[in-house]
Structure formats: C-alpha cells, structure tokens
Amino acid sequence: MGRLAVPPTVTAFLLDIEGTTTPITFVKDVLFPYIKDNVKEYLHKHWEEEQCQEDVSQLQKQAEIDAHLDGFVPIPSFSDGTADLQTVVQAVVDNVHWQMSLDRKTTALKQLQGHMWKSAYVSAQVKGEVYEDVVPAIRKWREAGMKVYIYSSGSIEAQKLLFGYSIEGDLLKLFDGHFDTTIGHKVESESYRNIAKCIKCSPENILFLTDIIKEAKAAEEAGAHVAVVTRPGNAALTDEEKSKYHIIASFSEIALPTTQ
Numbered sequence: 001m002g003r004l005a006v007p008p009t010v011t012a013f014l015l016d017i018e019g020t021t022t023p024i025t026f027v028k029d030v031l032f033p034y035i036k037d038n039v040k041e042y043l044h045k046h047w048e049e050e051q052c053q054e055d056v057s058q059l060q061k062q063a064e065i066d067a068h069l070d071g072f073v074p075i076p077s078f079s080d081g082t083a084d085l086q087t088v089v090q091a092v093v094d095n096v097h098w099q100m101s102l103d104r105k106t107t108a109l110k111q112l113q114g115h116m117w118k119s120a121y122v123s124a125q126v127k128g129e130v131y132e133d134v135v136p137a138i139r140k141w142r143e144a145g146m147k148v149y150i151y152s153s154g155s156i157e158a159q160k161l162l163f164g165y166s167i168e169g170d171l172l173k174l175f176d177g178h179f180d181t182t183i184g185h186k187v188e189s190e191s192y193r194n195i196a197k198c199i200k201c202s203p204e205n206i207l208f209l210t211d212i213i214k215e216a217k218a219a220e221e222a223g224a225h226v227a228v229v230t231r232p233g234n235a236a237l238t239d240e241e242k243s244k245y246h247i248i249a250s251f252s253e254i255a256l257p258t259t260q
C-alpha cells in the first residue's frame with residue numbers, strides 16, 4: 001500500500017468508524033454479545049428504575065405488534081399481577097434474544113441496547129476499540145490545523161460512548177463534530193453535501209475515509225475526496241475497485257501537504 005498525499009484543498013477529515021477507525025468485529029463480537037450475555041443481570045439490577053421500566057414497557061408494546069411473527073416471544077404484564085417477576089424478566093430476555101437472532105432494529109430493542117451499552121462503558125466493562133495508528137494520526141492532523149469529524153450509521157450517542165470510553169481513554173476532544181444517518185444515509189451523495197454545508201465548507205475541502213466502496217462512491221459524486229481503508233476482517237475489494245480508489249491500510253500512510 002502506498003502513501004496517500006492529501007490534496008491541498010482538503011481542510012477536514014471525515015471518518016467512518018466500523019472497518020476504518022475500529023475493527024468491524026468490535027460491534028459483532030463485543031457489543032452485541034454483551035447484550036445477549038448480560039440482559040438478564042441488567043434487568044434484575046435496574047428493574048426498579050424508571051428508565052428500565054420504560055424500556056420494558058416499550059418492548060411489551062413491540063411484542064404486541066410482533067405477535068403474528070414466526071417464533072415470536074410474548075412478554076406477560078407484571079404490573080397487573082398475572083405473572084411473577086422471574087417470569088416477566090425471563091420473557092424479556094427471551095424476546096431480546098429472539099429479536100437479535102433476527103437482526104431486528106426495532107426502536108424498543110435499540111433503546112434497551114443503548115442504555116445497556118452506556119452502563120457497560122461507564123462501568124468499564126466495555127471499552128471502545130480503535131486501531132493503534134488512528135490517534136497519533138488524528139493528533140498530527142489537528143496540529144496541522146485540520147478539522148476532524150466522524151460519520152457513522154451508529155447513532156451520535158453510540159459514537160460518543162465508543163470514543164469517550166475507548167481503550168485509549170477519552171478521545172472526544174479529537175473530534176470537531178459527529179454525524180449519523182439523521183443527516184442522510186452514507187450511500188447517498190446528498191449526505192456529503194449536507195455535511196459540507198453543516199461544517200461550512202465545500203465538499204472538495206473534505207477527505208472521507210471509509211471501508212465501503214458504495215460510501216466512497218457517494219462521497220466522490222458529491223465532490224469530496226475519498227480513500228478506502230483496508231483493515232483485517234474488512235470485505236475484500238475487487239481489482240477494479242483497488243485501481244479506482246486510493247487504498248490505505250493505516251492512517252499512518254496519509255501524508256499532509258507540506259506548507260512550504
């Protein structure tokens with residue numbers, strides 16, 4: 001892999017997370033298994049709290065909507081005294097496992113997951129992973145006056161937990177801002193124009209780093225500069241893709257323009 005010379009028009013880096021700053025496996029092998037392994041303990045520990053009751057109530061409402069689905073797991077009501085606490089907790093656990101086995105993204109499930117991850121990060125049971133070349137590179141870019149932003153399909157809240165409670169400590173001060181899909185989807189060009197507008201620059205002032213070709217293509221169509229990051233475990237690129245895009249395996253390959 002060669003060096004990537006940052007074009008002189010670039011004043012801002014826009015970084016994807018999964019497969020770019022962070023191993024793809026972090027979400028698949030750390031965050032999701034954490035929910036499956038700890039949901040029962042979490043519910044028992046936080047049951048009396050208003051937030052937990054609200055999460056359970058949302059899951060119950062979702063369960064009513066899901067009643068027609070294959071393998072559906074009902075959640076009995078606790079408040080009307082028809083089921084005991086153990087039974088209700090076990091039903092919530094089974095429902096969460098069932099939804100996750102189908103890779104569902106219901107708001108009710110995402111809400112409980114978000115609260116569980118927050119508690120896991122704050123108590124240091126989980127730490128956000130970043131590749132070792134990431135932090136030194138970003139520090140160097142910032143010293144050179146570059147702005148650095150995150151753009152991920154994970155929510156801004158989830159992004160801030162990952163970087164705020166990372167294996168290298170609180171990294172949030174390395175970033176000038178965060179974007180998620182509320183600005184638009186990552187495979188749509190319009191999203192990159194929106195981001196440029198939002199950070200008060202033109203797309204050609206942005207260098208977007210991602211592992212996904214479709215995202216690179218969308219950013220490029222918007223007029224941004226792009227480089228595709230290859231990391232262990234990322235989807236393999238075709239020869240055509242490799243020839244079409246700047247490819248880097250590490251942020252250390254990125255060379256800023258010299259000021260002279």
Ligand SMILES: [Mg+2]
Pocket residue numbers: 016017018019020210211212
């Ligand atoms: Mg990615």
